[in-house]
Amino acid sequence: MPIDYVKEGRIAIFTLNRPEALNAIDPESAEELSRAFVDFRDDNDLWVGIITGTGIKAFSVGADIKTMLPELKNFRGQPGAGPLNFMRGLNLWKPMIAAINGAALGGGLEIALFCDFRIASEKAIFGTPEVTLGLIPGWGGTQRLPRAIPFAKAAELLLTGKPINAQEAYRIGLVNKVVPLPELMPTAKQMAEMLCQRAPLAVRAAKQAMIHGMNVSLGDGLELERTLNDFLVTTDDFDEGCKAFTEKRQAVFKGK
C-alpha cells in the first residue's frame, strides 16, 4: 500500500510508503491519502494526525514526476479541488503534525505545510524544485509558504528551487523542532498526546480561527472568533474544563 494508515487511540498515523521512489506521490497514493484524510476528519474518536514517510532518506519528494505530472495536462481548467489535489477543500480542523524524516521536496513540502506543526530529523532538507521542471507548486505551496515564513525566504525557495537544510528551516521558522531521527516519532507522538489532553473542539476552533482569520479583515476575524467562542461555551468540555480547574484536577474532555 502506498499509504499506511493506522489508528493508535486518538491518534491517526499516515505513512507515505513508496520508499523505492522516495515516497513520491503517484495517483494511487493521492487517492489513498485523500480517503485516509476524509476518514480521519470524520472519525470522532480521532483527535490528532501525524504524517511521516517510510525510510531514512525522504519524507516525500513530491508528485511522482513519471506518473503524476503527465496527468496534469488532462485536468487543466478544473476549478477548486481537482482529482489530483487531495488537500484542497477538506476543512480539516483537527491538528496535524508532520514528522519529517528526510527530504521534503515539492509536493512533499506542501504536505508538510498542510500540517500545523513540523518536526524534522537533523538530515531533512526542504525545497520547492518545481521551477526546475517548468512548473510551480500545485498543492498550495505558493500560498502556504509565504504565510508560514518571511516573504523573502519564501521567494528564495519558490523562485530558485534550491533546498535548505533542517537547521536553516528551524532558523526561519519553517519547522518547530529539529531532533535526531530516532527521536522523531517519539517527539511527534509526545506532541500529539499533549494535544489530546486539550479540549478537542477548542483546539479545532483555534485552528479554524487562525486559518480563516489569515484571509479576512481583522474585524471579520474577530467576529469569527466570537462566533466560535459562542459555540464553545455551550459545550460539555467547557463546563468540564472550568470545573476541573476549580477542583484542581486534570480535565477529562470528551469532544462534546
Ligand code: CO8
Ligand atoms: N517522482 C518520481 N520518482 C522520483 C521522484 C519524483 N518526484 N524523486 C525521486 N524519484 C525516484 C528516482 O527516479 C529514482 O528511481 P529509479 O531508481 O527507479 O531511477 C529513486 O526515486 C531514487 O531517486 P534518485 O536516484 O534520484 O536519488 P538521489 O539520492 O540521487 O536524489 C533527489 C534524490 C535529490 C530527491 C532526486 O531524486 C530529485 O531531485 N527528485 C525530484 C524531486 C522533485 O523535483 N520534486 C518535485 C516534484 S513536482 C511536485 O511535487 C509538484 C507538486 C504539485 C503537483 C500538482 C498536482 C495537481
